[in-house]
Amino acid sequence: MNKNFLLVVFTLLLSFTALAQKPADKKIKISGKVFEKGTNLPVEYAPVSFQNVTTKQLFGAMTDGTGSFSFEIAPGEYTGAIDVELISYKKVTIPQKAYMADTVIGPFYLEADIAQLQDVVVIAEKSTVEIKLDKRVYNVGKDMMVKGGTVSDVLDNVPSVTVDAEGTVALRGNENVKILIDGKPSGLAGINVADALKLLPADAVEKVEVITNPSARYDAEGGGGIINIVIRKGKSNGVNGSIIVSAGDPESYGVSTSLNKKGTDFNLFSNIGYNYRNSPGNSLTDAEYFNSDGTTSRFINERRTNKRFSEGYNANFGIDLNLSKSLTWTNAITFRENNGKNPDNVFFYNFDALNNPTFVRNRLNDSKSDEFSIEYSTNFTKKFKKDGHQLTVDVAVSQNRENESSTIYDEIVGDASSLFTETTVNNQKQQRNLFQTDYVLPIGKDGRFEAGYRGSFQKNLTEFEILPTSLYSNTLEYNENVNALYAQYGSKINKFSYFLGMRFEDSNIDVNSITANDYNNKKYNNFFPSATINYEVSDKSSVSLSYSKRINRPRGRFLNPFSSYSSNINIFQGNPDINPSLTDAIDIGYLNKWDKLTFSTSAYINLTNDTFQFIRKESGLFVDGVPVIISTPINLAKEYRAGFEFNLNYTPYKWWRLNGNFNLYRNETQGDYTYTDYLGNEINQNFDNIALSWTSRISSKVTLPYKIDWQTNATYNAPQTTAQGKILGNASVNLAFSKDVLKDKGTIALNVSDLFNSRKRLMETNIENVVSSYSEMQMRKRQITLSFTYRFNKQKNEREKQQKREDNGEGDFVGQP
Template sequence: MSNLIKLFTTVLLLVTAISFAQQRPEAKKIKISGKIFEKGTDFPLEYATVVFENANKQGALSGSVTDMNGEFSFEVNAGTYNVRFEYISFKTVEIKNRTFSEDTNFGTLFLEADIAQLEGVELIAERSTVEIKLDKRVYNVGKDMMVKGGTVSDVLDNVPSVTVDAEGNVALRGNENVKILIDGRPSGLAGLNIADALKLLPADAVEKVEVITNPSARYDAEGGGGIINIVLRKGKANGLNGSIILSAGDPETYGVSSSINKKSDTYNLFSNFGYNYRNNPGNSLTDAEYFNPDGTTSQFINERRTNNRLREGYNMNFGIDLNLTESLTWTNALTFRENRGHNPNNVFFYNFDALKNPTFVRNRLNDERSEDFSIEYASNFVKKFKKDDHVLTLDIAVSSNRDNENSVITDQVIGDPTTLFSETTLNNQKQQRNLIQSDYVLPIGKDSRFEAGYRGSFLESLTEFEIQPASPYSNTLEYNEYVNALYMQYGSKINKFSYFFGLRFEDSNIDVNSFTSNSFNNKKYNNLFPSATLNYEFSESSSMSLSYSKRINRPRGRFLNPFSSYSSNINIFQGNPDLDPSLTDAIDLGYLKRWDKLTFNTSAYINITNDSFQFIRKESGLFVNGVPVIVSTPINLANEYRAGFEFNLNYTPYKWWRLNGNFNFFRNETQGTFTYLNYLDEVVTQNFDNVALTWFARINSKVTLPYKIDWQANATYNAPQTNAQGRSLGVASMNMAFSKDVLKDKGTIALNVSDLFNSRKRIMETNIPNIVNSYSEMQWRERQIMLSFTYRFNRQKNERDRQPRRDDNGGDGDFMG
């Protein structure tokens, strides 16, 4: 840790000294240049430090840091200096009392790894699994043993402030209205159902996850709860290098993935390949008591379900960065993903009369098979101008997604062959997405910046659902979404105070057409989305921010499709094609404090949403063997008020022990009523006024044991939460993993257990007066044990990214640091 502090202090002094030196033009300026490489590998060392300390004035520093090619170049006043060439975990090269009177090129210097510091430096170079910043959290996937061999859903379930429920739905600070991006943009690889897509993408393809709770105007306005950006891996080290990961687990799971890249001064070839086979057995139960219209009990039904979700698939990504000139880079990437699935869904309905006497048992087997294929081409131009951070970017992405499912459903009363009934279903979906965006960043003066940009997102999708024999649930749905957006924002810094104001305009044209029911809905609207961020730095280690943004959440996919699930014919999920978008005003007050061993970030937030989506359950008027069919569907309610606070912390009490934790408490209030006609043509009004208080917490611990064995464990608890028609119960779960480096640190063996106590479930209690009371448990995936082996060639274990990240919409990182 002391080495890291020393580096940061040195860089700070360099910046101060350079700024001061720029105010003294009368001194003779000379140019200092050269390269710094690693001895033995000839890899360039990015961010290596060159320090020029005036030999006649102690503490007067000049210098620079190396770029991604290991090169440095800067100006100093002619004079006598003590020179140091430094890099964390490498031996420092020093030159004492050397006089420099003219331009000097040091050529190529080679720094040698300091073996005596490796143990401590590994922890520094590796950094924390979670990096806390004032406006976002960055989760480094490569450091997390928990997700080896898993999926992106597993990755997100380990990210601070993020939860993934038993069905794969993602929430940020308890809010499911979250926008998920892949490499900073909406990706066609996610298809129509982002929750399902995340279960298919391998965790090994992900480099990091960025969580932005209150985005600025340069980000897409979609997602009332914030933005989650999934950044895929891309090699950056010179030469040919890469890694390969083999994994196997129980229940039967195995896979192989690789990341290979070849880089030179003029290009960078990168690729990712992956194959996986996964068996994700799950189960659920529902115990329901049904009532007569007068409120007396009519019958009981206990539903037991088992799933064997078998998935086999591959993913491939190829790309190239071309350095056309020193200031112009052109990147092209092509990505494929294909998966095949088999999910025998077996349901038993145990029926009882009003006195709990057994009457009959019905079995329903839904033998589902699926195939999906996605392809995406993306192109990116980056033009850098002479002034630092003066950048123009252009992005183009074209993607196509196809997802076909078919099921054979058999249904009969056990012991009575005459009741055998068979159905087949087809659910074919296809999607085309085109995206074009351009972003311009102009620094103004020393501490100001102007940004502007355009984004056009054009989505067309078609879903065909058919049941044979003919069924009222068959449907063909077309969804087209065309959104054009313009934004601009300006920010500046005055001493310790900085601000950023932005405005985004989005024009939306959306068609939701149900051809089967001849229902055609066109929604045209445009919105202004202002944003503002105020920040004050109390010191280098302490700062506070206040931010505001307006957000939108457009319904898509299963929310709109009048029919999307038929595994149970008495508990049906139906979308609502007439859903309107909801608008959210988000306010966030945050505070960040850093100590030597501890980083602490806390925030209080308020989200006010109009026309929020809520799920209601009602009788459909249909009956199966005398049992009423209950439909779950989303509707727009009047208002939702969400307020809460959270804190995140990283703590390193010792070099061998790191902790990070997240706690979130929130209050959610809904106000609204829903009125419908039941099958008896009676008006039924449901009051959805409700106040829910809940919280969740997660803690992650990583310990380096003797013999360099790493042990990682995390625990999560989701507290109970009430809603207008019932409540969800509290659920605790735990994961654990071990890893050991082998083959002179070129290989790593990891063993992880997901859901150690097999306790991760969604537990619900539902009460619809005079209709049904029910208790349900749903476990999407049972406990899983995974063993993986990683081998790296020409790549160090803790090799850093050697290229600045580009934010969504073209930003190069946080404004004002």
């Protein structure tokens, strides 16, 4: 029985009795708190009800995350009860009493009903998606779609989030997203975030938080918002854990385990996993090349297949030490290792201007890679006497190494003498140190002051080399030091609540192309204000208005002049002189809860200066007469992004739950780009562009006979124009079934990712008097996975008896429902 269902049942009971009520001339307030007996932890979603002895009318409320409740009644005689037997607590009866003025009752301590715990099958199951006013929380544990998958699969199932064929993550269509792990930029994400997300197992993730307009407490990075990945961490008493084994087609298999032991003064936790995956993909590009006068010079059809093999290990070990009743010290060490191979085989079918075949060129890029990441983190949390008053200190140190090498064989098919062999080496190292402290001080009844410091210091070194030629070889050094201070204050006045904050960040960045003897230092500092105002229309609906300023710093492949050589006629090239972009984000939101439906919607506007755009241009080099086209990011003047989004959680029946998301957005780019081509001509390109697009996702979960769960996810991304072409529409469907076995200690799950094998990136590109092309890219074919989960010393839906932790801004705004 999930929390939403409890809320619906309780609300329905109150609603039916309230229909017969007449408004009283005077109302008084009843309030109090509910805790769990033995642990003294707050109990949330506990229904507290009062019945008028004379009129038999019902009044009441649900407890919030702190165990608090409050509601209004007319003066009179009442009996009360706290009845949460559906989640296995003994009923508490409140004796009859006359209430004539505002009264604080309790506190109440609920005792677990042991006999009932043995019989209950479903206990406080969380909904897959929880909608809150300032964020959406996606609970991974209840989603069958990602069993045996990766974190990238997890994100691709989160409302408002999309992951394209290349692994790029976007939030509401905006790729300028900051990805955090446990509220912090983690060293586990390594040098290439998209690749790391494809390697980390989904089973290690507890939930994903989507924050579209973060407060000043958060890092200002990410113009499109923040995605926070929360790693699973057991908190149940005693020894408990689970093990998951999976196998799939194309060939993949894995095993992961979570082990925890909690005592009076400590909590040991660990996550260990192994996985092997084969993710075959393919792409095609049909291109027509033009002469300078616009006439056709030739056609080239490119067909590519790749087989991505990866074998990885990951482990996390940690301990929480309760040094005193108010002081907790947490230490954790995490490492990840992955070895991969990717034979990338490309055939170039060449045709003349009349489309007659001329020759076929084959290019095989046989690449290998090995990665290793290690991170140590420590956290001190000091809680003071007043509830919510605390100080936290975090330190994290990480190192990453990613070495990639490849041998490239290039020849004209049928002409052995044309064989040409090259070797590429791409070695990357990263070191990151993070220091952070946060202080929270409650002021008065509803006020809260927060302040903190964050220092992030990282060094990156990339060595890219091609043998026997050194044309594209380069060594790039990237050093980034960012010091930040923030302060914010929030409070509540009647039905209004607000949060006002200011963040200051000082940035010192070196981008040094050592091979080219090109050294760039960028020093800048910025203020990042944020503000949120909420109004509680009723106890079930709220309206919010928020503003924040964000920054997006270029990193990795965006800066490296030469980082890819899989094709010798289409080359990606970074831009070491690219500048960060700044975004002003405004969001107006509305949230309403009915008995069976939760609805949230928002209208948003993002104004970005110096936004990143990818342009394609001729390099001046030719391969067999074919011009080499360079793709590179540049800063354009302005980007205006506006959109409308809504999310639905609907439970029409106890056995059927629906989640839906729709996002319509308009993106306008204004800017010109001027460069000098290889002939010395100055070329001016106008990148003014207006793109209107939308995405939608619906998820349905049905409980079939014999307690078989069936889940279906369907996604559609509408077409979108770009400055130099168009991204075409794309639809995909995921499917999953699961069944609990072994008295609910085990679960068998079967999931199919991309049921119709349709998840592809379809693009049209046009460069006037140079090339016109159509391309399709499929990063991974349809995947079928069978998994088995076994839990020991805990039931499938055992209620985690833990107090909500306040880490890195995860708490809700003051006064929010």
